[in-house]
Amino acid sequence: MTTQTTTTSSSTRTETPALTASRVEAPRDRPFILALTRNGHMSEPVMEYALRVAHRLGYGILAVHVDTMPLAKLEKRSHLFAAAVAESVALLREHADRLGLAVEHLQTAGRIGDLVARLCRARKRIDFVIIDKGIRLEEVTRQSPVPVFPVVNRQQSLFVRTFINKHTHKGVSAMATITSKRHVKHCLLFGSLTAGLYASVFAYQDLVMTWFSKGGVYALLPVATVFAVSYFHGNFTSAFWSALGIEASRAGAGRQTSTRPAVPEPAVAPRRDTRPRVQLNA
């Protein structure tokens, strides 16, 4: 297991350190938010949320990139993972610098549950954990002594944006070569499955036609067949165009609806404030 830790404390550089300075007496006491991802690039909503909350509370951010596939440690993959992590961290640091937040970064490998337990024990001041997509909530909560929050990302397009804001596209384009290989693999797999399905239908077409056109309950035969075709052939054609490099526009994929303001939810009466109150009689 390889672990490398780097620390930057940039809170000194800020001019208006809002809550940070008043709450943190010494950097050692600084409470941290643990932002956890298993992807090379931490997704934007997670990063944004971590930054915003840390700024408001005067916390630091401990960003952890976990490589959960150390066994499949191909030379190239780990190299690319490191490149992607470097980019992601650079982006996080850039934003943190602007807000005057302390960011620590850790790149490690291993099981996520163990890691969280270990980190929370080792550093007493982790107050809560936020996890990126791809990490199962139960996996973390089982072993975590502090609350865990998944950051749900409903819009796929936002995820793409982290890739575009980069100084370099090295990690991204290199990661793309892997996916292109995966497309070819999918293409071959589903292509042969589709071919098999077609071959079996056409090789036994007399038999198939007798049974498939019987009607009644046998109606399910053609319907089931076309569902199978839409799965196999659908995946094949999808992988086929992707393997050829014809994929959705990165800029346009998220542009599904207009820029109209969101439709307001039906009005609900505001919840009653039931918090205890202090009354002062002078």
Add this chain to the structure above:
Amino acid sequence: MHGPVNEVMQFIDLNAYSIVFLFLVGFIGGLVSGFIGSGGAFVLTPGMMSLGVPGTVAVASNMCHKFPKALVGAIKRYRYGQVDIKLGLIMGVFAEIGVQVGIMIQKHILDRWGEAGSNLYVSVIFVLVLVTVGSFVLRDALKMKRSGTEAETTTSLAKRLQQIELWPMVTFKTANLRISVWFLVPVAIATGMLAATIAVGGFIGVPGLMYIVGATSIVASATELVIAFVMGLGGTLIWAYYGMVDIRLVLLILAGSLFGVQLGAIGTTYVKEYMIKYVMATIMLIVAVSRFFALPKYLSQLRIISLQENWIGLMTKASFAIMCLALVVGASIILFSLFKARRLERLSTVGV
């Protein structure tokens, strides 16, 4: 129940020509469907019949190829965040009712005026609907193109309808609108009725979603795929129950159309919003011209006008050719704008 059906069944022998023909028509039809939400199916029924497939089998097989294609297209476009599943399902259920109504009307006309009368009815509906809706969509697309606005504006009709609070109101998150179900139902039923009549409900469904319900053209065309899936699945189950589906034809068309539908769906992420309207209007208007050429044949069959035999033959051929042309033109616009936009995007990334 199986007895009389088996007598009707005549499944054709496939040869290289018919295989290539079905694959190609499937591909082009799929491309158009993936892009504008439906379309392409109208060429397949006459196309298959020209190969010698009996009418009912052609209609059944066409229906059976439509829903897997719509399913694959809908999944693809859902990944791009363009599909409002809730809207599609609600519309789909009511469209299914529309299909049944449409079939009943067809049956009634068939009983009353015979085959020629039914064909004439179909062609008249074709011309009327396509010319009216098509020219409206085209005018809107041209207006958008000229004004150069990126974002679509909701029509005043849709805005007004959305403001009417009539129980039950439904909120659609992806389509980003809130409207009473009562305004969805007529659009859905009309979609279903058109689908039962001319095999392409989307020519009412998509404009209805855009101008009456108030969705953007991207969401409307993507959601139409869900409606087409629901309608197609229902229709297929009925046709297959009577044993009319020729699975070989379906597989051949699907082989091409799934390639097309993926490409069409990818295309929507590149082009400007008015392009969807533009392609749709173009196809609708060309098809209207094609059906116009088919009218004299039925009119003379009903002895309303008299025309020479060879003229009618020529016009029927012209009608089919123009119909194919409509698809080819639509497909070429889609492919052309897709590759153009791709090139521009690549250039801009390299430039940065």
